Amino acid sequence: MGEPLVETQAASDGYPIQVTVWPAAGSPRCRVVVLHGVQSHAGWYHRLGRTLAGAGFEAHFPDRRGSGSNHADRGHTPSARRLLVDIAERLQSLRDRGDGAPIALAGISWGGKLAVLTAARRPDLVDALALICPGLHPRVGVTWRERLLIARCWLTDRRRRFPIPLSDPALFTASPEAQAFIATDPLGLRSATASLLAASTIIDLMVRRAPRKVRQPALLMLAGRDRIVDNARTRAYFETLASREPRVVEYPEAHHTLEFEPDPTRYAFDLIRWLESHAAANVAGAARVVS
Template sequence: MGRAALRPWPGSGRSACSARTNDGCSTRTHTMIESTTHRIHTTDGYPIQVTRWKPTVAPHAICIILHGVQSHAGWYHRLGRSLAESGIEAHFPDRRGSGSNHQDRGHCPSSGRLITDVLEICRSVREPHPSLPVILGGISWGGKLVVTSAARQPNLIQGIALICPGLEPRVGVSTSERLRIAAAFFVNRKAHFPIPLADPALFTANPEAQRFIANDPLSLRTASAALLAASTFLDRKARRAPSRVEQPCLLMLAEHDRIVNNDRTRAYLERLKSLDKTIIEYPDAHHTLEFEPDPDRYAQDLVDWINARWASHHQRNQVASD
């Protein structure tokens, strides 16, 4: 039986938003931009698939978005197109063992390896544009990797965006399941356990999107003891990271998020060393903003936040180089 191909969320096919610069001008191109995929081979030989959205004009920033524990790049095509149509080169890697990465499905060696993967991806996508700022974004569980990676290599990552990040979750595995996972970690690290996000209603109130999640062949529904242990170790690293995160930070929160504890996440943001912190909250929204009735709104907010900090700087550099 053949492997499932990347299947994007069907609501992502409509045209993306129109970006605004600080002077009110639109930076959106008029050509419908389509994604391409390529693989980045990590230093331990794992081939990670990356979905890339490339602007039709010279980009003024690079944005790398890390998905959640269950999702994959195919859930976020609208966001990718929105970024690219606004002149921001967007990269959406599927985490090793997730999405279109079928090798060692649902498994990873360690939390340190996941952070190393992120940093290697950042270096790889920046190589053709060494002067451009790199903004690392994390959706849900991906937020853990964003703050730990930004703390590890601050010179590589110029800004971070936390989109309903799973830094302070409401849901988790039971105590008895934790004990079983811990036992398996020492005897069979590739043993699989259910990811505690089985109900699509946790992600969205959109019935069409709930059906999409329930039937998505690339969604990750179980994880190895090693991956679940890595998640716990990432939690610990994330708790120690704030004093080393100095980059500008954008936090997006959904009012009716059933996965993320918003109050504790706001408190986490306040602990970051960064002097440039922005919070945007979405009334009546649920966890996965891509599935909201108006997903262009959060995409536009991300574009505006990036442009306000880096678009004019890039333009000044371009003038100086000319």
């Protein structure tokens, strides 16, 4: 499998969103849209993209506005709604291709929040949901004092910047090489505006109300040694989803970013096997209901 393509998605408000696409050879078995975490970007997940494409899945990794290769308005979003609209617009563009390929939405870390909300709000665009060490119940976050300051700045200075509380690369991985990559990554996001951090709080509130609306087949992947995610609370939340076919896979010795594990293909192939048996089946079932 060669290098990925980079597309520019023009959001409805004019913002140019960079999307890394790993095309499948021939007609895709499924299109998988992967949402990255608050600090990471598409460049962290090349092995996942390459593995998905090699198995016949067309993989799309949009960099969130203000993150990764999106240099305009760095670390900023106008609102929580805008982030959700960006995702829905990408999914709609894929659905509009009209070739019948199912669409799976995967959320990694902080991106898991957006994935849950999108699956709940736009079931017409999401045939299957995968949550990979999702930040639904994080162990780390801003302090209460910082929250009060962020709330005040949201009213008075929405572009004031605050550090993202993930400065230690060891939170993500035990690999010295990967830690060095994270520490020197020029595209990693290390600070965010009050507007983005306030949007994150609003998203947290929305996530609490979402479970009964998530009916797609759902997969949860957890890392046993995760220092960022509270696995027990995350699993309990996942069990409240209305999904017809929930499944949990845990890697007891793994750390938060599965892509940086000694064998990153393990979780990729587990995801592929699950997609093979759930994504296509769900879109076929939906078609039968509609007809």
